[in-house]
Amino acid sequence: MDREPRVNERILVPEVRLIGPDGEQIGITPLAEALRLARERDMDLVEVAPQARPPVCRIMDYGKFKYQQDVKAKEARKRQSHIVIKEMKMRPKIDKHDYGTKSRHVERFLREGSKVKATIMFRGREMAHQELGQRLLDRLAADMDSLAFIESAPNTEGRNMSMVLAPHKDGPRPAGDQDNNKGPRG
Numbered sequence: 281m282d283r284e285p286r287v288n289e290r291i292l293v294p295e296v297r298l299i300g301p302d303g304e305q306i307g308i309t310p311l312a313e314a315l316r317l318a319r320e321r322d323m324d325l326v327e328v329a330p331q332a333r334p335p336v337c338r339i340m341d342y343g344k345f346k347y348q349q350d351v352k353a354k355e356a357r358k359r360q361s362h363i364v365i366k367e368m369k370m371r372p373k374i375d376k377h378d379y380g381t382k383s384r385h386v387e388r389f390l391r392e393g394s395k396v397k398a399t400i401m402f403r404g405r406e407m408a409h410q411e412l413g414q415r416l417l418d419r420l421a422a423d424m425d426s427l428a429f430i431e432s433a434p435n436t437e438g439r440n441m442s443m444v445l446a447p448h449k450d451g452p453r454p455a456g457d458q459d460n461n462k463g464p465r466g
Contacts, residue, residue, distance in 0.1 A: 298314050301339045326342055396428070414434055
């Protein structure tokens with residue numbers, strides 16, 4: 281809820297459509313009568329539908345209602361998926377075995393549902409050979425094709441070239457599907 285519902289004396293209309301504490305319809309009653317009924321039961325009169333004509337009010341324990349709303353909101357926040365971006369940094373002249381280790385880490389991150397930002401770091405004269413970094417990122421994308429798709433294509437920012445891989449929403453694809461639309465890649 282964005283704003284608090286009006287409760288008891290804060291309700292400013294002459295009559296309301298009243299709902300009892302057990303959900304039964306009591307009907308359209310004057311505000312004073314509705315407040316009296318709520319007090320008799322030692323409960324609050326809460327405006328649940330202010331846009332209706334006349335507004336709908338319910339007799340309930342407002343403290344308990346507010347607590348239940350907070351619990352529901354907390355559960356909703358828990359269920360939201362938290363997108364995590366993991367970063368894997370490499371150099372353009374990475375050794376074959378180091379690449380294998382890094383690609384296994386990328387594979388694990390993707391299987392866990394995280395996005396992966398693969399970054400190639402250039403130093404000194406390596407900037408003159410950015411095609412090596414491009415080939416490395418293309419190779420990584422091809423190796424991870426069954427697990428992920430390229431969310432943002434490789435781009436250069438200063439001395440780094442990076443791309444973002446995101447896992448497929450429906451999980452890993454079968455191994456046979458990945459080579460059907462690929463040409464040879466370095």
